[in-house]
Amino acid sequence: MSRIQQCFENLRSEGRKALIPYVTAGDPDPSMTLPLMHALVEAGANIIELGIPFSDPMADGPVIQQAMERALLHHVSLRQVLDMVRAFREQDQTTPVVLMGYLNPVERMGYETFAREAADAGVDGVLTVDLPPEEADEVIGFFKQHDLDCIFLMSPTTTLDRARRICEQASGYVYYVSLKGVTGSSALDVTDVASKLEALRTVTDLPIGVGFGIRDGESAAAVGKVADGVVVGSVLVNKIATYASQPEQAREAIAATIRDMRQAMDQ
Amino acid sequence: MSDSNPIDFSAVPDNRGHFGPYGGRFVSETLMDALEELESLYNRLSADADFQAEFDRDLAHYVGRPSPLYLAERLTAKVGGAQIYLKREDLNHTGAHKVNNTIGQALLAKHMGKPRVIAETGAGQHGVATATVAARLGLKCQVYMGAEDVQRQSLNVYRMKLLGAEVIPVTSGSRTLKDAMNEAMRDWVTNVDDTFYIIGTVAGPHPYPKLVRDFQCVIGREARQQCLDQTGVLPDALVACVGGGSNAIGLFHPFLEDSAVQMYGVEAGGRGIETGQHAAPLCAGRPGVLHGNRTYLMEDDAGQIIETHSVSAGLDYPGVGPEHSWLKDIGRVNYVNITDDEALTAFRELTRIEGIMPALESSHAVAYGMKLAATMRQDQRIVINLSGRGDKDIHTVAGIDGISI
Numbered sequence: 001m002s003r004i005q006q007c008f009e010n011l012r013s014e015g016r017k018a019l020i021p022y023v024t025a026g027d028p029d030p031s032m033t034l035p036l037m038h039a040l041v042e043a044g045a046n047i048i049e050l051g052i053p054f055s056d057p058m059a060d061g062p063v064i065q066q067a068m069e070r071a072l073l074h075h076v077s078l079r080q081v082l083d084m085v086r087a088f089r090e091q092d093q094t095t096p097v098v099l100m101g102y103l104n105p106v107e108r109m110g111y112e113t114f115a116r117e118a119a120d121a122g123v124d125g126v127l128t129v130d131l132p133p134e135e136a137d138e139v140i141g142f143f144k145q146h147d148l149d150c151i152f153l154m155s156p157t158t159t160l161d162r163a164r165r166i167c168e169q170a171s172g173y174v175y176y177v178s179l180k181g182v183t184g185s186s187a188l189d190v191t192d193v194a195s196k197l198e199a200l201r202t203v204t205d206l207p208i209g210v211g212f213g214i215r216d217g218e219s220a221a222a223v224g225k226v227a228d229g230v231v232v233g234s235v236l237v238n239k240i241a242t243y244a245s246q247p248e249q250a251r252e253a254i255a256a257t258i259r260d261m262r263q264a265m266d267q
Numbered sequence: 268m269s270d271s272n273p274i275d276f277s278a279v280p281d282n283r284g285h286f287g288p289y290g291g292r293f294v295s296e297t298l299m300d301a302l303e304e305l306e307s308l309y310n311r312l313s314a315d316a317d318f319q320a321e322f323d324r325d326l327a328h329y330v331g332r333p334s335p336l337y338l339a340e341r342l343t344a345k346v347g348g349a350q351i352y353l354k355r356e357d358l359n360h361t362g363a364h365k366v367n368n369t370i371g372q373a374l375l376a377k378h379m380g381k382p383r384v385i386a387e388t389g390a391g392q393h394g395v396a397t398a399t400v401a402a403r404l405g406l407k408c409q410v411y412m413g414a415e416d417v418q419r420q421s422l423n424v425y426r427m428k429l430l431g432a433e434v435i436p437v438t439s440g441s442r443t444l445k446d447a448m449n450e451a452m453r454d455w456v457t458n459v460d461d462t463f464y465i466i467g468t469v470a471g472p473h474p475y476p477k478l479v480r481d482f483q484c485v486i487g488r489e490a491r492q493q494c495l496d497q498t499g500v501l502p503d504a505l506v507a508c509v510g511g512g513s514n515a516i517g518l519f520h521p522f523l524e525d526s527a528v529q530m531y532g533v534e535a536g537g538r539g540i541e542t543g544q545h546a547a548p549l550c551a552g553r554p555g556v557l558h559g560n561r562t563y564l565m566e567d568d569a570g571q572i573i574e575t576h577s578v579s580a581g582l583d584y585p586g587v588g589p590e591h592s593w594l595k596d597i598g599r600v601n602y603v604n605i606t607d608d609e610a611l612t613a614f615r616e617l618t619r620i621e622g623i624m625p626a627l628e629s630s631h632a633v634a635y636g637m638k639l640a641a642t643m644r645q646d647q648r649i650v651i652n653l654s655g656r657g658d659k660d661i662h663t664v665a666g667i668d669g670i671s672i
Contacts, residue, residue: 055571056445056557058452059295065439077569103293103556108570130293130556134283153296157459162299180297181457 003096003124004149004172007046008207008228017224017265019044020209021258022100022233024051024067025084026076028244033084036251041095043255044262049127049231052081052101059129061184063234066241078105078114082121089122098125098151098172106139115142125149125172133169140169153177156192160199167204173229174204178212184234188213194226216257217264224265232261274597276523279590284473284560287596289589292472294452294559301459306474308379313481318374325370326485329403330360332367334486336493336650341620342637349503349643351636353623353653354490356514363626363655364486364514365396369465371482373400376463383407383458386465387451389416389444389510390581390628391423392655393467398432408432411450413443416580423659441574444510444584448558468511469588472559476588483517490650491521498648504529506636507652508628509549509602510582512591514654519600529601532591533635535577536604546575548587549595549602562589578607578663579627581655605631613637614657614664626655627663 001009011018021040025033037048053071057064078101085097099118106114106128118126126148131139133152143150149172154163156179167174178193179185197208210223211231220230236254243250284290292302312318326332335355343351356364369386376384384406388394394410401408410427414436417424427434440446448471455464469476469483494502505522507515509532522528537545545551548563555564557572565573565585577583594600605613610627613634618624625633629652636651643649657664665672 053571055440055573056449058449058558059297059456061453062439069439072571075569079569104564104566104572105570107556108566108568129295130559132292132294132296132299135291135293155295155297157297157300159300166296177295177297180459182453185457 002147002149002172003094004047007096008173011046017227018046018207018209018229019220019258019262019265020047020049020229020231021045021236022049022051022231023236024053024064024071025081026053026071026074027067027237027240028070029074030076030080032247034087036254037088038091039251039255040258041092043258045095045258047096047098047229049098049100050081050085052078052099052105054102054105057102059182061182061234063184063237063241067237070244078109082117082123085123086121096124097122098127099123100127101129103128103131111139111142115146115148119146119148123148125151127151127153127175129153133166136169151175154200156180156196160203163200164203167206170206173207173209175231176200176208176210176227178210181212183212186213186215188219190222190226193223197226217260220261221264221267230261230265273524276520279593280473280477284477286590286593288554289562289592290473290476290560292559293556293561294472295456297456297459298472302472302474305375309375309474309478312375312378322371322374326367330366330370331358332485333489333493334358336490336497339621342617343640345620346637346640348640348645349647349649350645351640352502352648352650354486354518354650356486356652356654357623357625357629357656361396361399362658363392363396364483364517365393365467366399367485367517368467368479368482368513369393369396369400371478372463372465373404373406376406376465377404379463381461381463383462384465385409385411385451385454385462386467387411387444387447388467389413389447389583390579390626391416391420391427391659392581394432394434395423395426395430397465398427398430401432402430409454410434411437411447411454413441413447414438415442416444419663420580420659422662444580445572468513469516469590470511470558470560470562470586476560476590479513480516480520480590483513484520486514486517486652487519487521490518494650501525501528502650503643503647504531504639504649506531506533506632506639506649508533508582508632508654509587509591510535510546510584510628511586512588514652516588516590518650518652523599530599531635531639532600532602533631534602534604535579535582535631536606537576539606540604544576545604546577546583546585547604548585549591550604554592557586560589562586562592563595578610579631581626581628582631603635605634609634611664611667618657623653624657625653626657627660629654
């Protein structure tokens with residue numbers, strides 16, 4: 001059983017939902033990331049989504065764009081991101097780590113090399129924002145070979161028929177984007193999400209994580225009632241922007257947000 | 268390429284938008300449904316005689332087509348080689364080839380019932396062409412433009428505003444065309460229900476490279492017929508500048524099966540390929556994935572897109588249409604480059620010798636065409652695509668001359 005499966009299994013038996021924070025690797029500088037990952041777990045995170053910096057993050061709003069720009073000032077590369085995961089695994093062998101990013105850096109490294117090195121570093125899954133299943137055959141082959149889960153997005157515009165095809169290719173969990181927009185948007189409608197998830201559950205048994213628009217304990221708890229996992233990104237990354245030159249304050253502010261969400265979700 | 272095994276150029280892209288290994292549809296999930304809808308609508312309308320008639324009517328009576336094919340006799344005499352013909356896309360309404368495509372896509376927007384259109388623009392020509400058709404059809408229009416380009420193309424910015432469009436300066440990344448495209452994509456993801464994204468070049472996710480090509484092919488179809496009418500034969504060579512590559516594909520595509528016709532796509536060599544400060548992915552880049560398609564890109568070893576440089580804002584883009592990548596690999600088109608200085612010299616020469624002021628983008632094609640013609644016989648003929656007029660660049664050229672106007 002993969003670490004991701006095990007994680008959802010454990011949570012289910014405890015009657016809890018996964019809290020899945022996203023942070024951009026190397027933001028605001030490479031030394032921030034490893035202690036931040038451990039702090040996230042300590043504060044109650046179950047899975048970590050680690051963003052691979054990319055120069056042209058088309059699907060992200062200004063908060064995550066700027067995070068990537070900060071990381072790229074330090075030339076944080078995909079190889080360095082893998083090194084961060086490897087370092088994380090020295091202390092933490094149980095928390096799943098999912099890399100999230102865009103295809104070009106992966107393509108540059110080479111699909112096979114990336115899959116092998118990511119698995120070797122202790123990565124559990126990969127979510128490539130600009131890689132729909134239609135273009136993913138070759139990549140998925142290498143991911144499967146190295147036991148990496150391939151996590152796909154679904155959105156309010158995804159038809160049920162398409163969702164079925166996506167879920168045939170997906171493993172680990174699927175990520176439902178709660179609204180039409182980029183990361184950091186704010187107009188989350190939980191009723192809408194609930195009815196969409198109900199439909200999606202007719203085509204898949206995979207756990208469903210929901211992200212976009214989750215800002216605080218209240219929204220996390222509301223989404224947690226209908227989803228298997230709650231993904232939170234921009235609100236955390238914003239703290240790094242606020243405390244860019246004070247890494248400890250940033251880490252503490254992020255941990256506090258995660259603790260609030262954890263508490264609200266577990267009530 | 269061997270004559271015994273001809274390539275069927277009409278068979279690309281395939282039904283998933285692939286030109287060999289290039290093209291495709293690399294976008295986030297939210298846009299997949301909209302792209303599928305656009306694809307199926309376009310497949311239906313491109314086979315619909317009424318739609319084609321409407322498009323042709325607009326090209327004739329609104330754009331002013333056909334554009335002339337003009338023998339530049341004084342330029343030919345000066346160069347002293349092949350006869351140089353100019354395909355005068357600069358004479359189109361709005362002053363460039365871009366309007367051929369915006370007319371077509373605006374008709375698609377109308378058929379889809381979308382009340383709002385968005386566009387990205389570099390030099391501002393596509394933005395102006397989009398704002399123009401939006402004004403004509405009464406559509407709300409927002410144009411994303413890199414903050415750097417807003418500065419260097421202030422004339423076009425004001426033109427768009429006069430036409431009723433809102434110009435949104437983009438301050439992320441390198442503040443040029445690629446960032447404008449990122450921002451337009453973000454807008455589209457957010458407003459996909461009521462918005463049609465009018466992409467300005469033969470790049471982006473399928474079906475854009477195909478449909479923009481189809482709309483621009485009027486250039487090559489006309490040029491081919493005009494050559495036959497005026498000279499009785501096909502030209503020996505075609506020359507066009509390549510940023511994203513829409514004017515080039517428009518000229519080249521109807522000639523692809525004429526294997527005796529040589530083709531030259533001219534990229535922006537900027538300060539010289541060896542300096543790294545250029546915008547020539549086909550000459551000096553590698554295949555990768557950006558803006559929804561796989562194509563040659565300017566990227567670093569980590570797969571980050573690198574900043575480009577060209578004196579011409581319309582060529583200042585790190586990618587290129589996927590069909591060009593394929594045409595490069597199969598060897599059908601030669602991709603070359605021209606530096607800023609060479610383009611500026613050609614700008615001045617054509618202006619002084621023929622009384623035609625070319626856009627700085629098109630000046631790259633003129634510069635290479637002059638070099639090429641000089642190596643050819645006087646009974647040979649080349650066609651240079653004069654894709655746009657140079658009025659918009661007067662401030663840039665004056666600035667280089669140290670003159671403030």
